[in-house]
Amino acid sequence: MQYIRVQSIENEYFKGMHRLLGTIFPPEEVLAFELWKDPIQDPDIHVYVAVHNGEVVGATEYRYYPELRVAMTDFTIIGAMELGVGRFLYVEREKDLLRLQQQSGSASMGMFAEIYNPQSITGFAFGDVPAMHPVVRREVLSHIGYRKLDLRYVHPSWDHEGKAVTELDLGFRPADEDTESIHAALVVKFLRQYYAALPNKPKEWTEMVSGLESRDRVELLPL
Template identity: 55%
Template sequence: MEYVRIASIQDPLFKQLHNLMKDVFPEEEVLEFSLWEEPLLDPTIRVFAAVHEGEVVGVTEYRYNKELEVAMTDFTIIAKEGLGIGPFIAKKRDEDLKQLAKENGMTLKGMFAEIYDPYRAKDHSFGGVKVMDPYVRREVLSHLGYKRLDFPYVHPAWTNEGKAVQELDFCFLPFQETDSLQASFVSEFIQTYYAILSNKPAAWNEMISDLEKRDQISLLPL
């Protein structure tokens, strides 16, 4: 299996990758094809395909913020069972982030991730791919060491229509031992992350306002 970075929408693998995203994720979670052109050119945004016999069987997107010394897993897709795609992607992603941290003189504090709460989000079949089931994905993140940040989380839909996407938890994988994060650190990262979207829902603005009134955000088990 190959771990191939996708850096252009002209890459033949990107069409496979984007179609896979549309098959697996809800519409509001998928950025339109042409709008990927600029993000793919950003060196801080890393999009990789797991390629098996010429077919994209897994995808991961993640990024790093040099100023805040933190990373974010945007999404991971595992399209087929029985190939060891999940461990393969996790290992390769970890190697890539360690190399990036070294090249940029960073000491990464950890990695953020969004995860559906399957007890609230009951209607996401993720294209019928069993390994993408919200219960499975949540347990995988828990085993990797992710913790749930203790605040009600919403995010703006990637369609930029101003819709609030809920039924999600915002999580963090600390690379150093800690049981909380500064609320200002969490707020700054979220605002930076969603800066590309101009149409923010009221619920998102209220969430940011509430974060700015707090000091620490506890990290709880998933």
């Protein structure tokens, strides 16, 4: 299996990756094909595909913020079972994130991820791949160390319509296993930077961020 970076919508593997995204996630969570043109060329956005026998069987997108000393997993998708795709993506991503830390002369405090809450989801499609079911994914993320932030999370929809998406928790995997909370100011800085690309933000998101600004720390709870 190959771990290949995709930095253009003209890349031979981009179409397969985008198709896979559309089969796993609901429409409001998937950026339209043509809207990928500019962001995928951003050197700070790392999009990699797992290629097996010439076909895209998985993909992951992530970024590292050296000034904040945190990373973010945008998505991880598995499109085929019994190939070890999930483990392959995890190992290769960890290697690359370590490289990014060394390159920037920083040490990561942890990694954010938006995690679906199965109890909030109705009629969720996951591309007929059992490994992508929200319950399974949540347990896997818990197993590798993710916890959820103690807040009612909402994020702007990626379809640029400014809708409030409320079916997820904001998770964080601390580098130090004993970490029980993180600074609220860090969460605010991260969210403002991460969602700077979306001009239309729902009032629920603005209210959530304002609430975080009035807090000192945010507890990390079990998933």
